[in-house]
Structures are given as C-alpha cells and as structure tokens.
Amino acid sequence: MDLIPRSNVVHKLEKRSLLIAINCIAALSIFFFGYDQGMMGGVNGAQNYYENTMHFGHPDPETGAPVIDNTLLQGGIVSIYYVGTLVGCLVGGWFGDKYGRIKTIALGAGWAVLGATLQTSAMNHTWMIFARLINGWGTGILNAIVPVWATETAEHKSRGQFVAIEFTLNIFGVVVAYWLEYGCSFYTKGNGSFVWRFPIAFQIVPLLFLFAIVFIFPESPRWLVKVGREEEARYILGRLRGETGEDMGKAEAEFQDIRNIAELERKTATRTSYWSMFTGRGSGKLHTARRVQLVIWLQIMQEWIGIAGVTIYAPTIFRTAGISNTDVQWISGLNTITYMLSTLICVFTLDRIGRRWTLYWGSVVQGISMALAGGLTTAGQSHPLGSAAAKAYSSGAVAMIFLFTATFGATWLTVPWLYPAEIFPLEVRAKGNAWGVVGWSVGNGWLTLLCPVMFKALKENTYYVFAAANVITIPMVWALYPESNQRTLEEMNLVFAADSIWNWDAERNFKILKEQNPELVQAAQRGHSVLDPETGLPVRNSVARNMSLDVNAMNSRHHDDVIDEKQTFKHG
Secondary structure, eight states, X not given: OTTSOTTSGGXXXXXXXXXXXXXXXXXHHHXXXXXXHHHHHHHTTOHIIIIIISOSEEEOTTTOOEEESOHHHHHHHHHHHHHHHHHHHHHHHHHHHHHOHHHHHXXXXXXXXXXXXXXXXXXXXXXXXXXXXXXXXXXXXXXXXXXXXXXXXXXXXXXXXXXXXXXXXXXXXXHHHHHHHHHHTTGGGGOSTHHHHHHHHHXXXXXXXXXXXXXXXXXXXXXXXXXXXXXXXXXXXXXXXOXXXXXXXXXXXXXXXXXXXXXXHHHHOOOOSHHHHHHOTTOGGGOHHHHHHHHHHHHHHXXXXXXXXXXXXXXXXXXXXXXXXXXXXXXXXXXXXXXHHHHHHHXXXXXXXXXXXXXHHHHHHHHHHHHHHHHHHHHHHTSXXXXXXXXXXXHHHHHHHHHHXXXXXXXXXXXXXXXXXXXXXXXXXXXXHHHHHHHHHHHHHHHHHHHHHHHHXXXXXXHHHHHHHHHHHHHHHHXXXXXXXXXXXXXXXXXXXXXXXXXXXXXXHHHHHHHHOGGGOTTTSTTOOOBOTTTOSBOOOOXXXXXXXXXXXXXXXXXXXXXXXXXXXXXX
C-alpha cells in the first residue's frame, strides 16, 4: 500500500495488536483529559495560588483550611475552561469531518500545549482565566475526535471494552494529578508557587508525546470511505480485522456496509452544518436533531448526578463531612484510586449488559449513596465536633462518597462519552460527537460555577440535589435512549430512522428495516459471507441501490414490484 507512508504502524501491526496500539494513543489523550480535570482540585487548595496570585481567599488562622472570600471568582476560573472546551469541540468536530481524525488530534494536542504553558506562567486571575480558556479549547478538540477515532477502528462486538479501557487511563490521570499535588504540597511547606505551577506544567509532557507520535498511526477507515479514499480504507480495515482463516471476508463485509451507508446518508441528508443538525433541517430519516438532543442531555446529566462536584471540590466535600484539613488531601487521593480501579468493572460488563443497563444500576446506587451522604453528614454535625458519634457519622458520609465515586467509575463515566461516538451518521460523526462535548461543557461549566455557591448556601443539602438528578436519569434513559451495544455503527442509522422519539418505537422500526435492508448489516450478521463460493475470494460488489430508511417507502416499492410482476405475467 504505497498511499500510506511506510513509517505508519499499520504496516507492522495487525488485528488485536494494532487495535491495542490505537487504544494506547487514544488513552494518552484521555489521560491528559483526566489529569487536567483532577489537577484543579489541588491547585485550588494551594495557599500561594488562592491568596497571593488569584486573590479569592485566605487560610483559616486556626485550621489552615482555605476560606473562600470570592466564590464566584474561584468557580469562574474553573468553569471558564468549559467555555473553551465548548468552542474547541465545535472546531474539532468540523475540522475532524473535513480533514480527518489524525490531523485533528495533532491540532488539539498542540493547542492544549499552548494553554498549559500559559496556565503555568499565570501571574493573576485575568491571565489564568484566558489561559484556561485556551487550554479548554485544545481539550475540546481532543474530546470531540478521539472517541470517534477509537470507535471507528474498533470491532462492534468489543467497542465498549476498548473505550472503557481508555477511561481507566482517564481516571489514572486524575490519580496522578491528586498524588503529584499532594507530594508538591510538602515542598517549602506548601507556600511557594511551585506547589501549583509544577502540576500544571506536568501535563505538557504527554501532550508533546501525543503530538509527535499520532502521525504514524492509521486514519479512520470510515472517514477515508467518506472522502473517497476507498483503497486506503480497505487496506486499513484488512489490517484491523485480518484477512486469513476465520477472519476471511470480515473486513470486506464491513467495508461494503460502510460504502452502502455512506451512499445512503448522502441521499438522505442534504445539510450537515451544526445548525442543521441541531434543528433537524435537511436530515430526513436520519433524525440527527434527536440524536443531538440525546447526547447533549446525557452529558449534562452525567455532571449533575454529582461527579463534577466530587472530582473538583472533593476537599470541600470531605471538610463538609467533618474531616480535618490535614487528612482531606490524602483521603481525596485515596478516593481517586478506588475511582480508577472501579473503571475496570466497566471493561468487563459494558459489552455484556449493554449501555442502558449500565446506566440503570449506576443511577440507583449513586442516588442512594448521595442521599445517605447528605443524611449522615447532617447527623454528624448535630453532635459535638470530635465526639465519637460525630466521627462515626462523618466516616459513614465519606464511605458513601467513596461508593458513589466507585459506582460512577463503573457506569456513568464511560457511557456518555461512548454513546455519542456510536450513534451519529458517518457524514457528521465528528460533529455529532462534538455536540456531546457541548453537553459536557455546559453541564460541567454550569455545575462547577454553582458548586462553590451551592456548598456555601446549602452545605450538606447539596447532596440531595445530586441524588434527585440520579433519580431523574432512570426514566429518561428507559424511554428515550436506544441500545447501541453489539450493533455496528452503520446499524445505528436504522435504529434512529423511526419518526417517534420513544425507544420502543425505535426498536420495532429497526427490526423491520434490518429485514428490508440486509445489504446494510452484513458485518453484523453471523454466517453471512461476502466470499465467492468458487474462488473463496472477496466479492467486491458495487454500492447497493434501492436502500431506504423509510419503512413505508420500502413497503410501497414492494407493492409496486408485485403489481409489475402481475402485469408482466398477464401480458406475457
């Protein structure tokens, strides 16, 4: 394959080894994302940062704990980052659909290096606000494209597992951030600017490595088909799926599915701008507006069930539960370790029980743990500080926070990032995933801005807000979110072809369309062969015609065919 440089790893690796290599690069980007989120928890607690540089607080003279004088400024510095991710994801989605996944990853990494450098050198809150805005732009670009690249190269039967592994690295980033900052807090007794500048600068290392190495990795075969580079796409698919033994014909079946669905999308949708996607204008039976709303609200709810507050404001939460200031930092760090280990549960369950059931059991356990955390904290504060009863209740509240975080890591962490990369049409997949990042940015920015205000005004009652959000997600997912597990990316167009918003109508319509359009689901059909029975070689069919996402249109066509047959028989 002369069209792909010889330095590309696609020539040296194949099948599972190639998928693992791609997954490692995707995980590196996700590691940066996790590190960047977890980092601000420790930075906000550095005295030189909040008192001498940003000027939004002072240390308590007795306990040494940060006392925030300007909660709006503290929350604003954190949340402005999500304005950057919102803008960045829209740029990344457009750039990714136009110029490819690999170039977009490089762009995001380079931009994030610039933002991290500016944050490291910040001398006041205005400087820091603009630096975090720029850094958020780079993160938004990466978040818009990396899940898409990962899902487009993975096989549909293990797609969830591969993305779940990446998010284990995401929380490993949070762990590294917490413990690095914990170690730095002992340097010069935690009073110098090194305590917060070095952890910010540390993220530059993985970003530079990502920028340097991503160019020797293969482009998404689905994007290559979309832009007409079919020879490269077919070669990469062959390396990803294998071409010998039991794997013979697998890549060809998937390749034909991609070609067919790309042709169908071009005939069905006439407009692909962000505004057209949001309003649904010109999308026809692809119903992109419905998909946009689903991914936006799934990401918003991911933040409002409580994880944004726990990740960024963990020290505040533990102080609210009665933990001393000297113990807060290492308990927060221990919480991130259990958080990371819990993500391994999702690796083994996501492709077995599906996306919907993963969200169900997560919401139930998270809602209960948040409600109990609020009740136990209230009970603990009704007893004298330092008493046996107060310590017991506080310990119970902390245990509930640990349970919440572990459950989130096993459920809600991965699905809201995987789902947007699975359900959108190929023609606008990067833009579609960008809409998911918009939802995450809105939910995260909104919540991190309000978190300091809520904890100051509501104190432990804030937990009940998070518990209520978990309850709301259960009927929301049940009624509105179709399952994507064990379905090819091409099949998802059939799932969303129904005019009804309800999940049960989508599933019923999908079964009908799957029977009417067998040429769109070859890769998902067990026992289906695209090999010539005489030669044993792949059959390269032309793009299938007469495909439709309209059940009634197919029925009408079948009716017309029957009439034509009768007339032919009559006149014959």
